Amino acid sequence: MPQTGYLSLVLHAHLPFIRHPEYPDFLEEDWFFEAMTETYLPLLDIYEKLSAEGVDFRLTMSLTPPLCAMMSDNMLINRFRSYLNQRIELSDKELSRTKDTEFYHVARMYSEKFKRYRNLFEDYYRGSILNGFKKFQESGKLEIITCCATHGFLPLQVHKESVRAQIKTAAEDYRRKFDRSPRGIWLAECAFNPGDDKFLKEQGIRFFFMESHGVMHGKPRPKYGVYAPVYTPSGVAAFARDMESAQQVWSAQSGYPGDSNYREFYRDLGYDLDYDYIKPYLHSDGVRRNIAMKYHRITGKVPLNQKQPYYPQDARKKAAEHAGNFMFNRQKQIEYLANIITDRKPLVVSMYDAELYGHWWYEGIDFLEFLFKKIHYDQQEIKLITPMEYLAENPINQVVEPSMSSWGDKGYNEVWLNSGNDWIYRHLVKAAERMIELAERFPNAQGVLRRALNQAARELMLMQSSDWAFLMTVGTAKEYSTKRTKDHIKRFNAIYDMINGNRIDEGYIWDLEQKDNIFPEIDYGVYSVKETAETLKS
């Protein structure tokens, strides 16, 4: 069979900026450590393996600015080191405890994996995981894209200066971290507001991703549906999500991750082991929680105490089977599309949260490894491609104004705007308005005033993270997300009052610079009214 079309895989890697130097031990920082151990390092591990074997793969990954900031933060990295070392210590102890039991294989799996990831992190990447990602970007296999500076939800930002600041700050941060300009961006929550593409264009960004109806509801009708990119009026390419391949992974009923051989997320050693034995590996408050080591498989719809032992080899076999099934379905889908779209090769864009792979669907990493291998070795019909490669092959695309949309529930803004979180916008809009006003009043501030203005910009961006409004809606970590929103609003207002009263407390600014240290090189001048107006006019 000749090649009929393309598949573009996109992983969105993001965590909100959670870093609390004011506490020796902070629960929510675990999200980062777990994602490092279960997703980010394991992904790099398979990229290394595939490259060594000569498997030619293509993948697009967003590494959001907050995630990059955490990945390059000394304090968090040191805390991650002790997290990983603790897990290694525990998994070694577990080897003797489980000897001659049915859990020995899984205990050995953890022990080996943790050590391999430590080795990768310390010896290969010298403590900087970004070095690993950069390496694959430079080899042309991985396209790293940026995201809104703090994952701000753009359609709910009233002031265009604030939208521009989210994009420009992100692009500048990317240039510092990856030594080149970003070619693509993942708009937070795939939330697009018509016209915002001008700010992408201003940064030289060539493409972004959307939920399928964002393009399908565009004007005029997109000729190829979601199976080819469109150009927005400013000339930035929009790639839309394919629902069919999304369903295969996400469907509650038939999605791959629910297979009975796969690891059960909710049955965790943090609850299973003797308290005195597990206590050193819990947080300092001694409360039993998940410790991200799990010895059971999903088994079926049975209570947690009836889950059966996990066998890594069986699970891996199943992941290979699912990878084969996924590839087969893409071949059929693309073959069908090629009968409709005859004047170019159709493109299927499959987009997922990166943390799905490894953290939630533990075997998702094996699935990707098998998928890349199978596509490389077993067939010719479909080929993996990055958005830039597709644009190089198809430089002429239809111009469509995409519709406002997001990948949230019901497809628009409701998840981030409902009676459970709408109270935040009064403050977010006001803070943005005040930031713009400050940038106008002090175009060339120096010294402590400049530091105060830059910190105000950081606080504004941090309160804009879509994660907080999201967590309020889903009702999980609601207390934390509410507190974070309020903290950043209060900090912003305090700085604003200090600047207005001409009484800046340098100690207070210093303290915030230590706590909310994202974007050390931020420039508050990004909120310029004039530059924003010029971009909008262009």
Place this chain on the structure above:
Amino acid sequence: MENAENKLSSTAVIKIDRGALQEAQYDLPQSYGKTESYLLPKDPSWMFLFWDIIQNTFDFVKKEYGADIFAKARSIIRVHDITAIADFNGSNSNSYFDIQVFLDAGSWYINVPQGGKNYICDIGLLTPQGSFILLTRSNAISIPSGKISDIIDEKWMLVEGEYQKLIQMSGADTFGPNASGGASEKLQRYFTQKWNMFGFNGMPSSRVLSSFSLADDYNSNADEDIWLQADCELIVYGQTSKNAKIISKEQSIQSNCDGAFYMRLPLPKGEVSIPIRAQHITNEEKTRSITIKVLREE
């Protein structure tokens, strides 16, 4: 699901820091000292308006129009369709409709008659004589259309039958207010993915309490027959102890720091039962309940 629940109840702060606690205690400003309003888009059918009207504005209006103007006039949101109008001046919109509101509400969800349009909201007073006194004008926004465009670019066309296949494959007809439904059950919406991953199992609950506006065009022709449309909604309000939360129909209702709460609900024909339950924030056993029954007849 014991583990999941345990994780859910985990708190953010392991070691309690006095300074941080103090910071969390003082609340956010109630007002930023300026009369203003902002409009945000929610989806093809709804938008959200919030406002702040300060005392100076009330005083000024009373001085201009009489001390009893707020008693005599109705406070309204006038929702203007300003699609393709570049210089809106308050009276040159394509059409508008009014929603009666309490100015104290501070915010309102507005049901719009048509997606794909641009809207702006004026908040003000409608006098018995029918004149409008503007208090604050919002920003303008565009609302998404929520449907596949009728505009077809002749240079970029597929045969209609073939195009229908692409539409079906894209799943685009499963979004928005006119969605055929089933998409969410089928996909369990992806967006909960990330936070599900971190050990949380809950699906988001949409619990927007909203107003159903009189979604009609006021600028109708004087020669035509008269028309009438009316609808009503229900306001439920109350107060509970500060250490209690309010739950109605399995959903928690936001209350103020003094325990006061209110809900605006649609009121369809027939009997509506509204159970209201206060529950102690830590001890779930301690509850108080009141059920209000309302009958709407026409």
